[in-house]
Amino acid sequence: MNLALKDIRHNLGRFLLTCLGLSLLLGIVLAMVGIYRGLIVESLGLARAAQAQVWVVEGGTRGPFAEASRLPGDTREAIVAQWGVAAAGAVAYQNVEALHRGEIKRLLVVGAEIGRPGEAPAVVAGRPILRSRYEAIADRRAGLALGERIRLARDTFTVVGLTENLVASGGDPVVFITLRDAQKLQFDLTPAAARREAARTGGAAGTLDTVNAVLVRLLPGADAKQFALGIARWKHLAALTHEEQETVLSRSVVERARRQIGLFTGLLLIVSAVIIGLIIFTMTVDKKKSIATLKLIGAPDRRIVGLIVQQALAMGLISFLAGAALIHAAQGYFPRRLVLEAPDAALLFGIVLIVCLMASGLGVRTALKIDPASALAG
Amino acid sequence: MDQPVVEIRAISKHFGEGPTRVDALREVSLSVDPGTVVGLRGPSGSGKSTLLNVIGCILEPNSGTMRLNGELVYDGKWLRRDLRALRLEKIGFIFQAHNLLPFLNAWENVAVARILAGAPLAQARGRALDLLSYFGIERRKDAMPGQLSGGEAQRIAIARALANDPRIILADEPTAALDSERAATVMDLLRRVATERQTAVIVVTHDEKIFDRFDHIFSLRDGRLEAPSRIAA
Numbered sequence: 001m002n003l004a005l006k007d008i009r010h011n012l013g014r015f016l017l018t019c020l021g022l023s024l025l026l027g028i029v030l031a032m033v034g035i036y037r038g039l040i041v042e043s044l045g046l047a048r049a050a051q052a053q054v055w056v057v058e059g060g061t062r063g064p065f066a067e068a069s070r071l072p073g074d075t076r077e078a079i080v081a082q083w084g085v086a087a088a089g090a091v092a093y094q095n096v097e098a099l100h101r102g103e104i105k106r107l108l109v110v111g112a113e114i115g116r117p118g119e120a121p122a123v124v125a126g127r128p129i130l131r132s133r134y135e136a137i138a139d140r141r142a143g144l145a146l147g148e149r150i151r152l153a154r155d156t157f158t159v160v161g162l163t164e165n166l167v168a169s170g171g172d173p174v175v176f177i178t179l180r181d182a183q184k185l186q187f188d189l190t191p192a193a194a195r196r197e198a199a200r201t202g203g204a205a206g207t208l209d210t211v212n213a214v215l216v217r218l219l220p221g222a223d224a225k226q227f228a229l230g231i232a233r234w235k236h237l238a239a240l241t242h243e244e245q246e247t248v249l250s251r252s253v254v255e256r257a258r259r260q261i262g263l264f265t266g267l268l269l270i271v272s273a274v275i276i277g278l279i280i281f282t283m284t285v286d287k288k289k290s291i292a293t294l295k296l297i298g299a300p301d302r303r304i305v306g307l308i309v310q311q312a313l314a315m316g317l318i319s320f321l322a323g324a325a326l327i328h329a330a331q332g333y334f335p336r337r338l339v340l341e342a343p344d345a346a347l348l349f350g351i352v353l354i355v356c357l358m359a360s361g362l363g364v365r366t367a368l369k370i371d372p373a374s375a376l377a378g
Numbered sequence: 379m380d381q382p383v384v385e386i387r388a389i390s391k392h393f394g395e396g397p398t399r400v401d402a403l404r405e406v407s408l409s410v411d412p413g414t415v416v417g418l419r420g421p422s423g424s425g426k427s428t429l430l431n432v433i434g435c436i437l438e439p440n441s442g443t444m445r446l447n448g449e450l451v452y453d454g455k456w457l458r459r460d461l462r463a464l465r466l467e468k469i470g471f472i473f474q475a476h477n478l479l480p481f482l483n484a485w486e487n488v489a490v491a492r493i494l495a496g497a498p499l500a501q502a503r504g505r506a507l508d509l510l511s512y513f514g515i516e517r518r519k520d521a522m523p524g525q526l527s528g529g530e531a532q533r534i535a536i537a538r539a540l541a542n543d544p545r546i547i548l549a550d551e552p553t554a555a556l557d558s559e560r561a562a563t564v565m566d567l568l569r570r571v572a573t574e575r576q577t578a579v580i581v582v583t584h585d586e587k588i589f590d591r592f593d594h595i596f597s598l599r600d601g602r603l604e605a606p607s608r609i610a611a
Binding site for chain 2: 001003006007009010011289290293294295296297298299300303371372373375376
């Protein structure tokens with residue numbers, strides 16, 4: 001006969017309501033962790049999709065994702081001539097706001113060369129870009145359909161292909177166009193005075209033919225680190241291996257979000273612990289007479305402790321499962337991508353159980369201090 | 379003559395020290411034979427509850443000796459470490475407010491004492507149903523305490539006290555919350571238990587209506603036990 005379950009059944013409504021409240025808290029904790037994982041996956045997604053081993057960027061910078069990086073347009077030709085290079089592609093990145101169907105969309109426009117590193121990875125619907133002008137491949141999150149047209153700055157592009165889960169670290173969906181279109185887009189979006197100066201000098205001011213990075217794929221056996229070190233000797237260039245690029249992205253770009261999410265997750269777990277502790281304490285105080293009676297009859301302490309700890313664990317288990325189910329069901333409605341990984345859920349479940357055990361400490365202490373003689377007192 | 383089930387000699391208990399010291403029991407000696415129903419009466423603060431707590435091994439006296447069912451359990455100190463197990467085996471408690479566990483139904487309230495003593499659920503259930511039947515309330519076996527009348531609840535509490543076949547039953551004002559008729563029924567049940575099971579029943583009471591139901595009544599005053607009055611023939 002499990003006394004904890006019997007007591008829960010006796011106060012089922014109150015217990016389930018408590019679990020419901022707690023499940024919302026734990027659901028939010030799980031969502032926080034999921035958002036953080038999603039943030040990492042999203043921020044690394046674009047870098048990983050390029051499948052480049054080395055990123056050549058402007059000297060003294062850490063690449064286009066961390067800060068502004070501008071290279072002369074012919075840098076690619078200089079890089080591709082280096083020993084060990086299998087392929088190289090110049091890319092340009094530009095955040096734009098586009099008005100589409102009466103709605104302003106924030107997009108990360110990636111300009112890449114057809115058939116070279118940096119172009120759109122796996123296209124899940126439609127086809128790759130084949131024409132050199134005015135074709136685009138958009139991520140599904142942009143809400144664009146195949147064949148749809150979207151105006152970016154002064155030009156209109158036709159969506160010919162779709163990708164999936166390819167967004168910038170800020171969550172903006174990625175749209176691929178050709179490098180030439182992207183360079184024009186960057187030019188069109190620069191301030192009018194700079195545009196006029198570039199037009200007057202015929203591009204001599206260097207604003208027209210610039211790229212943000214050159215992505216390099218190496219021949220088998222070539223060492224990315226050595227290659228990057230070699231490139232870095234060129235004073236106006238810097239190079240990052242893919243691992244360094246991921247580190248930059250995860251440390252620089254995601255670090256603040258990680259800290260914020262970590263802080264909120266910690267605070268929510270503390271709040272959950274306090275709530276569980278108070279509820280278990282209240283439930284124990286409510287049962288004071290029953291516990292005194294059990295002790296007087298002869299129930300050993302382990303039975304009394306078991307009664308309280310099992311209820312705390314049941315509360316944690318039910319709340320966690322309900323919270324996880326809730327977040328799983330609501331996953332698609334979150335504005336950011338939620339990546340729920342089994343190890344994270346298992347870790348959080350373990351933490352919840354530990355929190356429950358710790359939180360039940362106050363109730364256990366109270367129960368053990370109950371004088372069995374108090375059962376006789378009227 | 380059978381050996382007394384409860385035998386206490388010169389038991390003293392005081393609370394506090396110095397000017398705040400209160401002598402709750404002063405060299406109290408008492409014997410209760412099997413099959414007898416004994417009453418303990420006295421004004422508030424006379425030491426009745428303290429004596430009941432000492433016999434129930436809940437409160438440690440300061441001096442004296444105590445034997446329960448022939449076993450010396452106190453001689454200046456507790457001689458057994460597992461006093462809860464001792465209570466489970468040898469003592470049944472009946473409370474003024476029946477103290478049924480609100481989250482267990484009638485038969486579970488009886489069976490819980492047996493389960494705490496280590497019996498399997500099926501055996502404990504069988505025993506509980508037998509006892510409920512013995513007290514004529516088996517039809518209420520699935521009722522929760524909140525659905526029981528005062529008399530029914532007290533009968534279930536008595537059944538729980540008997541679940542482990544104790545040799546001693548300690549009852550604290552068991553009729554205080556009952557009307558005369560139900561109080562008489564409860565006392566009849568206790569008498570039946572004492573007679574049929576050779577159990578020693580010690581009842582703390584203020585209820586003058588039931589004084590004639592005891593074999594002996596002990597009066598406590600200022601922690602001292604006065605000479606017992608023999609009531610029943």
